[in-house]
Amino acid sequence: MLRFFLLFLVIQAVLFGVELLGPVQAVFIMPWTGLLATFSANLVQFFDADVTAYSNVIQSTTNGFGVAIQPGCNGVEASIILVAAILAFPAPWRPKLAGLAIGILAVQAVNVLRIVSLFYLGQWNMQWFEFAHLYLWQALIMLDVLVVWLLWVRYLARKGLIRMPHAA
Amino acid sequence: MRLSLVGLFLLKAIAWFLACLFVWYQLGNVVTLPVALLAKATVASVFPAWAEGVEKAGTTLVLLTGLEVTGVAGTPAGQVAVLTPEVEFMKYGYGLPLLIALLLASNARGLLAKAALGAVALLPFQVWGVCFDWLKQVAIDTGAAPFSATARELIAFGYQFGYLVLPALVPVMLWVAMDRRFLSAFVLEATLEGETENPDNKGGSADGQGSDAHP
DSSP states (O other): HHHEEEEEEHHHHHHHHHHHHHHHHIIIIHHHHHHHHHHHHHHTTTTOOOOEEETTTEEETTTEEEEETTTTSSSHHHHHHHHHHHHHHHHHHHHHHHHHHHHHHHHHHHHHHHHHHHHHHHHHHHHHHIIIIIIIIHHHHHHHHHHHHHHHHHHHHHHEEEEEOOOO | OOOHHHHHHHHHHHHHHHHHHHHHHTTHHHHHHHHHHHHHHHHHHHOTTTEEEEEEEEEEEEEOOOEEEEEOOTTTTOOEEEEEOOOTTHHHHHHEEEEEEEHHHTTTTTTTHHHHHHHHHHHHHHHHHHHHHHIIIIISSSSSSSSOOHHHHHHHHHHHHHIIHHHHHHHHHHHHHHHHHHHHHHHHHHHHHHHHHHHTTTTTTTSSSOEEEEO
């Protein structure tokens, strides 16, 4: 347990530090954030034509309300935590790589749900928007990471890729 | 359809979190108090030259400084103001309802003791968040205090880490450490399911790559 925790902390601190570097922000984080805004707006346009996206902003063309997706709201930190949890766990590489690919996709999918829900929540009530933005979704995204990791560990156990634990 | 242990755990965790979040939000004024005291002691010992005290206004923590700034929006040109950065504590404090929700969802033994221990264990990380938020305002947003470029980079890292990662991650790590019984039962259930579906799994993986389930 201690080895896992230490390895997990080191990996995620390093990845988080790398994420904050200027060149990484310019080459990956900002373009990814813009892409996320465009994708979210395109998704919303399936059922609401009065939505547009530019740069990292999703905006309603009817009431002008918009949300800017900032670094920190793009699911990258949650993905980093999942990556660290999977890499730190003792398992063969093939299921690790599969877990990373599927897991990051799952985290980003929930983050898109978060962005879309906040976009509509903000148009309805700004107090609820703030509450959901600052507290509710922050924790729900982390729960998502935890559940994805648990499902991955469950897969490993079912496939016999980790040994049965001793009675605790 | 039978819910798996993970599915049931997720549903219970979300339901308990919503309930705990509501109670915690109502108690905001109280839960802010210990962090205010610890943060005050921290800045007073680390920055005695300019940190003069901390005022608590509800859930907002105000750092009183001896630092002077000019060009503040809404004041006449050239007028000097004293910097008093404010931090809304609650955005660093929601880890407590999350931890209690996880403990409730996993039916942890000794819930009250673990929740109390968790609340204490979360405090340093909440103080981290509040102090680095103040520091970011002092060193980066206003540049009121003289910090080197390297120190400002470290403050930026500490602030981002304290805001984006620690508040949600630490309660999950505490839960994993406090309720290993749930994880053991969870891995055991999955292992037995796997052995029922494929008896070849018994005793580890066929390719010999099986690892210890206890990380």
